[in-house]
Amino acid sequence: MLNQKTIPVALKQILPISLIFLFFSAVGIFNHELWLDEAQHFLIARDSDSLKEVYYNMQYDGHVRLWNFMLFFITHYISSNPLSMQVFHLLLINSTVFIFLRYAPFRLLTKLLIIGGYFFLYEYDVISRNYTPGILLLFACCVLLADLRKNILWIAVLLILMCNVHLFFLFAATSIAFYVFLRTFHAKQIDLRFFIFLSLFAIGIFSVIAQINIPPDNTYFHPEKTAWNSTGNFFSAFYGLSKGFLPIPFSKNGDFWNHYLYDLLPTFIKLIIAAFILVYTVALFYKNKPVLLFYLSSTLMLMIFLYVSQMRASRYFGIFFIFFLAALWLDGYEKENIFSVSVNRLKGKKFLFYFSYFILTCHLFSGIYAYASDVARPFSGAKNTIAFIKTNHLDSNMIVVDGYGGGPALSAYLGTKVFYLNIDKPGSYCYWKKSYFEVPQKPLAELLDESAYINTHSDFVLVSVRQVTSNEIHSSKSKFQFQRLAVFDNNIIKPDYYVYKVMMQKEKTP
16 A cells, blocks of 8 residues: 555646656657767668668667657658657657656655756757656656555566666666665565566666677777776766766857856865766665665766766756666665655754755756747757758758758658768768768868769759858869858757758869
8 A cells, every 4th residue: 555655646646747747848848959979870760661671770879769669650650740759759759748747755845856957858848858758757757666566567668768768777677676686685585476577677688789780890889989997087987977967067159058167176176076976866765774775876887878878968967867766766665765765854864854855956047047048949940950951942852961960850850862972872871980070071172082973063052060261262273162051050959951952063164
């Protein structure tokens, strides 16, 4: 029987909040322009003819496939417009928020601060990626864990799905399995249902192992980065915990995304903050061994991943905070947690209480700033670039793109493939092959001269992520004449897009 802390919040309390969140979520998503990573997964689904092709075409991406399988059905049976993916993501994040509002054992004010914060209002809401379905499944598991004995097999099914939406939620699924094992062991309820649970969880693990088989010529782990086992890399991964709890943006020119005020602090201050946050979170759970095991194991696995992969971004760091919320949720089934109790009832933990709400306040202001910035300015220049091309009827022929990473977002909005200069063939999504990313990049004139496709066309539209130099425009040796039509550089993130009309110059008669 559920105790008082697990009784769902009345619908009349949360429906108005859910509708308000839905409104702002819709406004944010519909004013957000896709960038490379969003477009990459959308295009793999759109331009694959079968689920088998989706599976094969993702071999260089290092991701499990469930998100792309879902996008395949959307792009093939509903709409191939990028907005279809964004609407689907809108439904996912709002389902997540509804479950959180209704079932999380936190005070209503706390819930409002969390869903209005950076990760729920912006990073995992406005930006359409495969993190949100993982959060949805994790929160659904938290609901079912209120009655572990009754729901253990349903939890196992959710863990299989979690393993297949993103590698980070393999970490969460594994930690939930640890939690279930310890709870079951302490309750002395190891029986057939528990072994079926373990067997189903093993299926989830093996499905991930089968999928993560990146070809050896990949550039998934960037070769220009330092050795993964360097001291600096260790601390960068460790600092990710602080950025997940204090995602305060820093921006000079509006490029707030993945830039943090935290990075400007002296090293010893950053170390103190990161160490304190780790101690602070552990202090909240140290009396509840199953929850502590869940939190420490999931956090450690994520930190090891960041250490080895050297990947640094808000969307990664935010998962630390998501794991923390899940741990607090589970802890709330057995006692009042820091987000459910009032400060007057705390003895000796008032500082932890105030610090917790300081964190949530930072999230709130960061979320409002990021959301408002994205609504006010283009996140990516791709959508406006294609709108310009279509408005001026420049899309009758294939669009030539200089800049492999800048092409997927253009292709998504164009509705068809583009021609990539660097690989000299049409394409849409990127293959993360080392040979496709030459460093340094060849001069534009050289790429044009070497292209068999370009040399069969007298004129074409070029979209470049770099500005054509005056030497290239006015060079008497060049076969090409460039006319700049537009530039889209008022974006939150790079690249900028330069649109040119390029014509083959007639050979001069002697």
